[in-house]
Every structure is written in structure tokens, then in C-alpha cells.
Amino acid sequence: MDSNEQSLWLEADRRAAGYLQTLACRRVFPDQAALSGLAAFDEALPEHGLPALDGLRLLDEAGSPATTASNGGSYFGFVIGASLPAAAAAERLMLAWDQCASSFVNSPVAATLERIAGDWVxxxxxxxxxxAVGFGTSASACTLSCIAAARRQLLARQGxxxxxxxxxGSPVIKVVVSELVHVTVKKALRLLGFGxxxxVVAPVNAQGQIDPARLPPLDGASILCLQAGEVNTGEFDPFPELIGMAHTAGAWVHVDGAFGLWARASSQHALSAGVEDADSWTCDGHKWLNTPYDAAMAICRDRQALAEAMNSDAVYSSASPDAQKNLTLEFSRRARGIPVWAALRSLGRDGLRELVDRHCLIARQIAAGLRLAGLEVVNRVVLNQVLFRGQNAAETLALCAAVEASGEAWFGSTVWQGEPAARISVSSWRTQAADGEALVHGIGQILTRLRGA
Known part of the structure; x- marks a missing residue:
């Protein structure tokens, strides 16, 4: 490595460390001046290459102010975790390794660590x-992989x-989804051509769980998609009853557990009782495990079903069935399982339990504070999601906008049972009880102003 390359890496590390050091005092959502500063990137493609250090400077000076501080303790949107230092550092070293993590031949270390990470997951x-555990880019990609394997297997059973x-001309495969199915599942089904x-939509109860009494008929040519952690309420479908009914009929059961599956590593594990009897699952690392992005998991009970559906062996590049290129959509890929390995190793079983338990407790404390402030908490707060409303739709939306404008915190709006609502998600390792208390206090002050006006 020459001196110019070394200087570039060191400067990138210096600026990254500087960003993290100022995280606590940054606005959670950028102000208008920072957004206007993004105009600095509006350049024509250079005729001749410009210095890399200058590009790094531009990224930091114009880009850093316009970030959302989703890596901080006061970000409560979209079930987004902050990157654990161990996972982020592992990713930094991965970039230096620059491995194509498709198989053992391409990268022995990546294949080894991703195998271990899969076992740990x-x-x-x-x-x-x-x-089988395939480390993919997202819940969308991993859901697509699992549903593709499910359809292929169900068709094979019919010859x-x-x-x-x-x-x-193939037999029809029926897909039954929750009335509140997540958009990533719908996207995967749409891309796979199900239409x-x-x-077939399964009705839900008041909490957002599929009602077993109203489950549409299933047979051996059916895929039933369930949820571990409904995105608004955090609720879990009643797995023992639903999975039992599905398997009696010969159907395949897939579970979208992007964040909710991590409850199984905590004191809240009873919420997901019976989910282990499903046929496939998807889970995100960048949510509750707090890894960097591009770390999700496609998990399939039948290793062969996933490996055959995703196989990408070629005469010039063959590998074992459990090679990651044969378990995921990507042929050329980064070793997404390494940050997962680093996160689990740094937390351990106890640390992971503490992380999830702490967030669930903070969510309950936030809900209690919102009720005292005069807001309606809509859900039962069984996990890390707090769904609430003001006196009317206008107040709910005004409250969300005012919190964003304050720069002190951020959470998003949603729609629940046809009416606007606000959704607070607690999932960052940096978020402590004091952050939840500050959020409730800030909401209370804004609410007082809104109602006074």
C-alpha cells in the first residue's frame, strides 16, 4: 500500500470517528440548511479524475450534516438499530479484505465465518x-429466496x-397472507409472479394477528405466510394453531420475522412459541441485532430445498450445496454473515437477551408516559413497538411533524385500522431509559403547545 492509499484510509477513519463522536449532539433529522447543502454534490461528471481526499472531504462536509442520526439513541423510526461497534469494525476489516464471498474457494475465511454465524443464528x-442459513441483502431478497424454494418444492411434490x-401450465400454488402482510412479502410475491x-387474505383480530377461526382453506399446494412481529403493533400470529392447521393440510409455512424473531433470544420468547415448527423464516440483522445494513437471513428447514432453488454452480465455479452463492440470490457477494458473527460474538447469549429485554422495557415505559400525557396508546405493547394517536388525525400528524422539526428525536407516522397513527420503535443498542424519558418529555411539551394553540 503506497502512502497516498494509506493517507486516504486514515483520513476516512478520522472523519468517521469524528462523526460518531458528535452523534449525541447532532439533530436526529437534518434542518433545512443541511438539506440545502446537498446541492454541493450537483456536479457534472468530471472530465479528469479529482483527488480522492477531496471527495472524502466533500462527503463529510456536505453529506454528514444531511444524515439522519439513526445511529444514535434518540432515533425511534422503522425498527432500525445502530451498528454495534464490533459489527461495524468487522465490516471495516471486510472492506480491506475485499473478498468475493461466494464459496470456500473464493474466500476460505468468509465461508468459515458465515457457516459459524449461521449455526449461531x-x-x-x-x-x-x-x-440452511443464507445471508442476503434484505428481508425482501431473503423472502423471495424462501418463497421460491417453497413453490419449487410444492410443485415437485405434484410431479x-x-x-x-x-x-x-404448472399446477396453481395458492398463497395465503395476513390482512396486514408486510410490504416486503408482497413485493417478493409480486416479483415471483403470484399476482x-x-x-388469499386471512382476516386479523384487533391486535393484528391472523384469526385461526377465519383462516382460509389450505391444501398441499398452499403457502401460508405468517408474521413474528407485526410492523405496527409488534404482535405475533398464533403459531401453534396456525402451523398445525397448515401442516395437517400439507401446506408450506413461511414466517416473516424481520425483527420479531429476535424475541426468541430474550425473556419474551414465549410470544413466538411454536414458530420453530414452520418451514422457512426470514430475519434481519440490521434491525434488532444491530449490524450494518445488507445483513438479512433466509432460513429454510429443508437445506436441500433452498440449495436447489438458489443453485448457481457453473463448470468454472462449482461449490458445495451450502456455499452462500447456492443459498442466496447473489453470485458475487460480500460476506454479510461476518458482521452477524461479530455482533453475536460481542454480545453473547446474555448480551443479546439484555438488549432485547431493555428495549421492550423502554417501550412499555414510553407507552405509560404517553398515556399520562393524554395520548391514546393503541396497541398492547407486547414487544418494542408503541402505536399511539392524538385526539384526532390532525393532532397526530402535527405531533409527528413537530418532533421531526425539533431535531431532538424522530419517529414516523403510519395508518392503523384506517386512521393515522404514530409509531415508536425501540431497537438501537444506544437507546437507554433516559432516551425514552427525554422522548416522552419532549412529546409532552409539544402536545401542550399544540393543544394550547
Missing amino acids: LDALQLPRGS WDFDARGLA LDHL
Whole structure:
């Protein structure tokens, strides 16, 4: 490495460390001056290359002020965790390694660490040992992988060779989803060609759980999609009853557990009782495990089903069935499982339990504070989600806007049962009880002003 390259890396590290050191005093959402400063990036493509150090300076000076401080303790939006230092540092070293993590031949260290990380994920989530774990880019990509494997397997049971014959003339596979199915599941189903108009919708109860008494009929050509952690309420579908009904009919059960599956590593594990009996699961690392982005998991009980559906072996590049290129959508890929390995190693079983338990406790404390402030908490707050409303839709939306404008915190608005609501998510390792107390205090002050006006 020459001196110029070394200087660039050191300057990047210096500026990154400086950003993190000022995180606590940054606005959680940028102000208008910072947003206007993004105009500095509006350049024409340079005719001749410009110095890399100058580009780094521009990124920091114009880009850093316009970030959301989602890596801080006062960000309560979208179930987004902050990157644990151990996971972020591992990612930094990964960049220096610059490995193509498709197979052992490409990167022995990546293949080894991702195999271990997969075993640790199954252990932490108490899912069937021996299941396939593919580390993909997102819950969307991992859901697509799992549903593709499910469809291929169900068709094979009917004697249909999907790989050779495709879908034209194939038996129909029915997909049953929750009335509140997450958009990433719908996206995966749409991309796989199921057609949104052909999805069969299962009604939910007042908490957002599928009602077993109203579950549409299932058979051996059905895929049932369930949820571990409904995105607004944090609720879990009643897995023992629903999965039992599905398997009696011969259906495949997929569980969207992007953040909720991590409850299985905590004192709240009873919420997800029975989920281990499903056939496939998706889970995100960048949510409750607090890894950097691009770290999600496609988990499939039948290792062969996922490996055959995702296989990308070629005459010039063959690998074992459990190579990551044969478990995920990507052929050329980064070793997304390494930050997962680093996060789990740094937390341990006790640390992971403490992290999830602390966030659930803070969510309950926030909910209690909001009730005292005169707001309606809509959900039961069984996990880390707090869903609440003001006296009317206008007040709810005005409250969200005022919190954003304050720069002291951030959470988003949503719609619940046809009416606007606000959603607070507690999932950052930096978030402590004091951050929850400050949030409630700030909301109370804004609410007083709004109602006084």
C-alpha cells in the first residue's frame, strides 16, 4: 500500500470517528440548511479524475450534516438499530479484505465465518439445527429466496419439474397472507409472479394477528405466510394453531420475522412459541441485532430445498450445496454473515437477551408516559413497538411533524385500522431509559403547545 492509499484510509477513519463522536449532539433529522447543502454534490461528471481526499472531504462536509442520526439513541423510526461497534469494525476489516464471498474457494475465511454465524443464528433463535442459513441483502431478497424454494418444492411434490418446465401450465400454488402482510412479502410475491390479485387474505383480530377461526382453506399446494412481529403493533400470529392447521393440510409455512424473531433470544420468547415448527423464516440483522445494513437471513428447514432453488454452480465455479452463492440470490457477494458473527460474538447469549429485554422495557415505559400525557396508546405493547394517536388525525400528524422539526428525536407516522397513527420503535443498542424519558418529555411539551394553540 503506497502512502497516498494509506493517507486516504486514515483520513476516512478520522472523519468517521469524528462523526460518531458528535452523534449525541447532532439533530436526529437534518434542518433545512443541511438539506440545502446537498446541492454541493450537483456536479457534472468530471472530465479528469479529482483527488480522492477531496471527495472524502466533500462527503463529510456536505453529506454528514444531511444524515439522519439513526445511529444514535434518540432515533425511534422503522425498527432500525445502530451498528454495534464490533459489527461495524468487522465490516471495516471486510472492506480491506475485499473478498468475493461466494464459496470456500473464493474466500476460505468468509465461508468459515458465515457457516459459524449461521449455526449461531439458529442457536440464538432456537430454530431447527441443520437448517440452511443464507445471508442476503434484505428481508425482501431473503423472502423471495424462501418463497421460491417453497413453490419449487410444492410443485415437485405434484410431479412438476419447475427448473425444466417453468410456470407455464404448472399446477396453481395458492398463497395465503395476513390482512396486514408486510410490504416486503408482497413485493417478493409480486416479483415471483403470484399476482397480488390472486393472494388469499386471512382476516386479523384487533391486535393484528391472523384469526385461526377465519383462516382460509389450505391444501398441499398452499403457502401460508405468517408474521413474528407485526410492523405496527409488534404482535405475533398464533403459531401453534396456525402451523398445525397448515401442516395437517400439507401446506408450506413461511414466517416473516424481520425483527420479531429476535424475541426468541430474550425473556419474551414465549410470544413466538411454536414458530420453530414452520418451514422457512426470514430475519434481519440490521434491525434488532444491530449490524450494518445488507445483513438479512433466509432460513429454510429443508437445506436441500433452498440449495436447489438458489443453485448457481457453473463448470468454472462449482461449490458445495451450502456455499452462500447456492443459498442466496447473489453470485458475487460480500460476506454479510461476518458482521452477524461479530455482533453475536460481542454480545453473547446474555448480551443479546439484555438488549432485547431493555428495549421492550423502554417501550412499555414510553407507552405509560404517553398515556399520562393524554395520548391514546393503541396497541398492547407486547414487544418494542408503541402505536399511539392524538385526539384526532390532525393532532397526530402535527405531533409527528413537530418532533421531526425539533431535531431532538424522530419517529414516523403510519395508518392503523384506517386512521393515522404514530409509531415508536425501540431497537438501537444506544437507546437507554433516559432516551425514552427525554422522548416522552419532549412529546409532552409539544402536545401542550399544540393543544394550547
